[in-house]
Amino acid sequence: VSAIFSTDHKVIGKQFLFLGLLMALVGAFTAYLIRWQIAHPNVPAPLFGVVQYGTYNMLVTMHGTIMVFYVAMPILLGSLSNFLIPLQIGARDMAFPKLNMLSFWVMVLSSVVLLASFFLPGGAAAAGWTGYPPLSADPRYTGVPWGVPAWLLALALAFASSTMGGINYIATVITQRAKGMTALRIPLTTWCLLSATVIFFFSVGPLVAGAVMLLLDCLAGTGFYLPERGGEPLLWQHLFWFFGHPEVYVVLLPALGAVLEILPVFTRRPVFGYRTILVCLGVATVLSYLVWAHHMFVSGMNFKLAMPFSLLTILISVPFSAIYFCMFASLRKSAIRFEVPMLWALGFLSTFLIGGLTGIFLGAASSDIFFQNTYFVVAHFHYTLFPSTFFGGFAAITFWFPKMFGRKLNARLGQLHFWLTFLFFNSVFWPMFRVGAVGMPRRIADVSQYSFLNGVAGLNHFITVAAICLILSQAVFFVNFFYSIFKGPKAEANPWEAATLEWSAASPPPHGNWGPSAPVVVAGPYEYSQPGAPADWMPQAAVEEPKIQKQVQVKQAIPA
């Protein structure tokens, strides 16, 4: 029982990872059904049957919800923050271990509520993952009586979980750093996780207020969003996107952090522009709150708001392009080892670039008139969220796996998994830009109703085949992952010759992370190939504290 209801941050980090991977399977199944219906409208899907129109709307709603809040968030923010923050800053655990445990189990409850909502009378929420009222606010409009309240309940629990986790991440970084771990020695992953948490904290409040009003509209007959009762549908969109756009960065930043951590280890040179990247993170954090209405150019809001938001959207390209160029510069004059985590990090660089560039078509208000709510948008945000969640996620998993489980993954299977995923990911989402350019709307259950889409039926069929291949390719990962947890070769403490603190602990680290001697930090996180050093890397922790002092510390840090 103590292994399951654990307050150890490492166990909780792994639990978030398993939860995210499990939910990814559910999310992948919804993707399969959506794609099947697009390629073969109204033909029974193997393992399911005919996808009715109402079911299709539930599937697109739940696919978005699951992938963003139940896969990306647990894997990137939940798992990485919990596992890495204490290890990277030299803490023995989180500041509030019990709150941390509660955070995970509330997330489990949230997942159960969300999955159970499929079996409610009338089914799950079917108003899109963006839940625009009036459609979501009055069950008459979707014909689904309990879906939206259950969806809101699940999200409320998920946000409560993220909030409890976030309090911990911030408090831990502020109060639990090892001796010598000054601000400019904190690894970029931890900085990125901290930024993501701050972004989440200051954007989620308005959404919670909005969600309460939506729940009241659903259940208590209020009319916050219903014009016939004096309400305003656009209010929700502002509140939703005030959260929704920053949420994209909540998912992106941890992935970016993992990639920034991996680059120096496998290039054997320091990250280029550590301090520049930190400044850019800060600027991006502030700007992330000021761009939300670019999701609403054609929503019917005041037309004069489009240009200010278009300009602000352009400004946010400044910090992100600077970070991107710094990452490219980090590859110059290096000695690259193409290990599996590096492949994923480079895959992230290559694919996320496409997501960033295609965003310009949507951020410029006048071209967005055409592209908004077409498959071009679907292709664009999958080119941002998939690289973050999966290229960034797999980079992180394969990089820290030895530390998490004390064993090594099979590199051959890892390479196979990477190349299959890279190939099929691009095969799915690149043609989607072409489908979107015709004007195929999102969320239509039956493509065959539109004769102007006949020309892309072949493309749609191709995308579906590629999507099924993409999903099946993940079997390679699951086999490798679970086999290696139990049977993989034992990993040493620092298999990649990396400098940051987590690699100074044993693999896997014991409860309390460093045994009796806590690390003392004497160097920055990326001291690679420094002149005069004995090896091409210098660990952050070089000196051990005297022993007596430590035993006192251990008693304080680890409750019996």
Next chain:
Amino acid sequence: MLDTMLKTVSSYGRDIDSLINLIYGVTGFFFVALQGYLVYLLWRYRRRPGAGASDQKGETWKELRWIVALVAVVLALDLGIDARSARIWKLVKEDMPEHPDLTVRVNAQQFQWSFTYPAADGSFDPPAAVTASREMHVPLNKKVLLLLRSKDVIHSFFLPAARLKQDILPGREIPAWLEITEVGPTPLACTQLCGVAHTAMGGSVVAEAQADFDHWLAGQRAATSEEAR
């Protein structure tokens, strides 16, 4: 990548397409340049025996000058794109025709479109005003003012070939305008999830010479008064 776009049929469609092509050119250049540079870096700096890595940390202005220059280029190109976009946005979304040749009220509801043409005195009241469903007819090369209304949830009026899209909010009337420059039908779709049969909410807009349009409208009026009797 964008060669699948339908040929544009509206007066401002070419402006929007020129903006899209401009963005396509700029992003296409960066795509090729950066992916190419990435591949070059990976090949050039693959680990080889005896070749070490740099200790450069990129912390001085001198080291960072390339980053700053590139970001300045990105910002300048973005602003150029936005300046072009601003002009087109004003044309399409802000400046509604003051003296339109025709005003049509577009009614959206779960799950159909209908189009109300005013009586000779401009009134939208029945029976003098007539309503057609699913298919909207407009005269060729004439400025048509659309008054978009929804009865229930949010819908979106999307004419891919005309490059026009506008969400319709219940409880308000949202203006849009259109001048179609090619004879024939052009597809209409709803692009905001609006309920179970959202997918069935298609339609079309037919542009025809003024005489043909007048003939069609007269036919609609006759049919309406027939029904009223």
